[in-house]
Amino acid sequence: MRDFSQGTFQDCVVWAGPDVAPVRCASFAWKAGTITAMDLGETAAEAGGCRYGVFPGLVNAHTHVGDCFLPEVAVPLTLEEAFFRPHGYKYRALESISAADHVAHMTGFLREMAASGTVAHVDFREQGVEGARRLREASGISGVRSIILSQLNASPQSEAELSHAEMPLPKTAVDELREMLSVADGFSESTMNDLTDAAWRDVRSITRDLDRARAIHCLENDGYRELSLSRTGTGDLQRALDLLDPDLVVHLTVATDDEIELLAASGKTAVLNPRANAALGLPLPPVAKLMRAGVNLLLGTDNGILNGPDLFRELDFTYRLARSQWGDGRHPLPGEILKMATANFGRTHWGAEIPGTLTEGGPATFVVVDLTRPHFQNSRDLTGTLITRTSPGDLIQTVFRGKTVHHV
Numbered sequence: 001m002r003d004f005s006q007g008t009f010q011d012c013v014v015w016a017g018p019d020v021a022p023v024r025c026a027s028f029a030w031k032a033g034t035i036t037a038m039d040l041g042e043t044a045a046e047a048g049g050c051r052y053g054v055f056p057g058l059v060n061a062h063t064h065v066g067d068c069f070l071p072e073v074a075v076p077l078t079l080e081e082a083f084f085r086p087h088g089y090k091y092r093a094l095e096s097i098s099a100a101d102h103v104a105h106m107t108g109f110l111r112e113m114a115a116s117g118t119v120a121h122v123d124f125r126e127q128g129v130e131g132a133r134r135l136r137e138a139s140g141i142s143g144v145r146s147i148i149l150s151q152l153n154a155s156p157q158s159e160a161e162l163s164h165a166e167m168p169l170p171k172t173a174v175d176e177l178r179e180m181l182s183v184a185d186g187f188s189e190s191t192m193n194d195l196t197d198a199a200w201r202d203v204r205s206i207t208r209d210l211d212r213a214r215a216i217h218c219l220e221n222d223g224y225r226e227l228s229l230s231r232t233g234t235g236d237l238q239r240a241l242d243l244l245d246p247d248l249v250v251h252l253t254v255a256t257d258d259e260i261e262l263l264a265a266s267g268k269t270a271v272l273n274p275r276a277n278a279a280l281g282l283p284l285p286p287v288a289k290l291m292r293a294g295v296n297l298l299l300g301t302d303n304g305i306l307n308g309p310d311l312f313r314e315l316d317f318t319y320r321l322a323r324s325q326w327g328d329g330r331h332p333l334p335g336e337i338l339k340m341a342t343a344n345f346g347r348t349h350w351g352a353e354i355p356g357t358l359t360e361g362g363p364a365t366f367v368v369v370d371l372t373r374p375h376f377q378n379s380r381d382l383t384g385t386l387i388t389r390t391s392p393g394d395l396i397q398t399v400f401r402g403k404t405v406h407h408v
């Protein structure tokens, strides 16, 4: 039986260091969860007969794996009809599935992640503490790291209450939040319009006290900004920065130039989900402008209803979209897009656990790809080929902190 707790690859290509750039490597070795050797040579423009390529395990920075058991159910539905609480199709379906079936579906979805090179994902998990527990179980079975950001099981404030900015988070919601955070890694909510300003301050202080993360969808469509403005006089992105101090801001699909500037000045990390936006008939996010503004960007596949978990498809789509928006035919370089699923994650709350880079002495969190495939052997830009042509069938092994979570 093969020993998956350690290993060595000779004369390979490693996407190494903070640039995640391909470099010839005489010997790449790991043991007990740590990279023990990385003997780097020259930059590898081509595969040059190497059999193995090693790149950092990918991070899918925005998912809702809870609805993975309903692929394409939203084809005839709008964003609001499919996904908004309390009557959106997703929430009704989540109420009816058994815990055992649900865990089995999510486990299968996470295994698909591992088979497509993803080692970790940041999930907006519905269903309160029970939802967090189900995903924690699926994560334990699959070996994929689920960073769980939980949502309260029901909207804690009524429509009437939401117009009163000073209304705090109700005591029952405070208790539920504390219980959720004993299982989850942090808190998420659909939009800033789901809580009052005072309630957001409560969320921020409780999560801060417990050292838990915060994330929020912003500017997925114009309605997010408009409703926030009509209720409070302030747009949803500005309120998120002022009141929540989020670790991740998700979507930015309709961000204006002023909002991009605001986000860049805040230093916050943004997560883009261009394929989900496209499937819902929304505009495509301003990737090129966000990159030029210097925003730290990550990628996500968003709802299981809309997308399978293969992050390579998101990398491919985002690369083409960013090039189209940039408009000069030369930018951005493929490496800048690959960083959105690797090194850029190292600049988040979870950077110590998952730096998204390969360095000697660092965590053994990596993927092995078969460079004998014709598209790699003939490639004139290995990173370009990696992000646009890799399919799960090219991958040999996925390792998270020394534990093999997928192999062929």
Ligand SMILES: [Zn+2]
Residues within 6 Å of the ligand: 062, 063, 064, 124, 217, 250, 302, 303
């Ligand atoms: Zn989402």
